Amino acid sequence: xxxxxxxxxxxxxxxxxxxxxxxxMLMRANRIYSPAWLLPGREIVVPDEDxxxxxxFRCPVQAVKCPATERRRRAERVVGLGDSVTSxxxxxxxxxxxxxxxxxxxxxxxxxxxxxxLPVPPQGCVCVNALPGMRLEDLARRxxxxxxxxxxxxxxxxxxLPGMRLLIPVRG
Numbered sequence: 248x249x250x251x252x253x254x255x256x257x258x259x260x261x262x263x264x265x266x267x268x269x270x271x272m273l274m275r276a277n278r279i280y281s282p283a284w285l286l287p288g289r290e291i292v293v294p295d296e297d298x299x300x301x302x303x304f305r306c307p308v309q310a311v312k313c314p315a316t317e318r319r320r321r322a323e324r325v326v327g328l329g330d331s332v333t334s335x336x337x338x339x340x341x342x343x344x345x346x347x348x349x350x351x352x353x354x355x356x357x358x359x360x361x362x363x364x365l366p367v368p369p370q371g372c373v374c375v376n377a378l379p380g381m382r383l384e385d386l387a388r389r390x391x392x393x394x395x396x397x398x399x400x401x402x403x404x405x406x407x408l409p410g411m412r413l414l415i416p417v418r419g
Contacts, residue, residue: 248276248292248293248294248295248298249292249293250290250291250292250293251266251290251291251293252288252289252290252291253285253286253287253288253289253291254287255287256287257285257287258282259273259274259282259285262285262291266293268293268294268296270282272294272298272299273291273293273294275294275298275299276291276292276293276294276298277291277292279405280404280405280406281403281404281405283353284405286353320366320367321364321365321366321367322339322364322365322367323362323363323364323365324339324362324363324365325360325361325362325363326357326358326359326360326361326362326363327359328359330357331356331357332346332347332350332356332357335357335363335365336412339365339367339368340368340372340374340414341365341366341368341374341414342374342401342411342412342413342414343412344401344411344412345365345366345401345402345414346363346365348402349363349364349365349366350363368400368414369400369416371416371417371418372400372414372415372416372417373390373414373415373417374412374413374414374415375412375413375414375415376410376411376412377407377408377409377410377411377412377413378409379409380409381407381409382406382407383397383398383403383406383407386407386413386415390415390416390417390418391418392415392416392417392418396416397413397414397415397416400414400415400416401413401414
């Protein structure tokens with residue numbers, strides 16, 4: 248194995264081509280479930296070609312397989328003066344991550360006039376900040392829902408990280 252660094256503007260597929268390794272192998276070797284964690288400057292492990300034969304970590308390709316569901320309703324919104332990712336998230340009841348995804352960005356400010364198609368959260372959701380040591384299963388148990396419901400609603404397939412904001416469906 249050797250180490251490499253993710254370059255500015257590099258996507259998982261670009262990284263995969265440059266390093267001559269499948270994207271899922273790179274994710275597996277670095278213990279990540281989402282390419283969103285491959286930020287510029289991050290040091291990653293470049294595994295040997297036979298890595299997947301002996302590694303016991305759950306394959307990210309298998310982890311994200313789930314049955315197709317009905318597409319979420321979306322609401323159109325144009326970024327105006329004074330709008331920020333945080334203010335839009337609060338106003339719409341979404342997490343900042345969901346606003347960034349709708350804007351097709353990973354960070355930074357949103358340009359004035361940008362047209363967003365924001366998902367409409369289901370009725371009765373609450374937004375929860377993940378604390379250190381908190382697991383998805385703990386949240387699911389606390390709110391009386393299934394962990395996969397939280398994963399699908401938030402498009403989260405890896406572990407819950409401290410500081411993550413998650414929408415939790417609440418049964419009335």
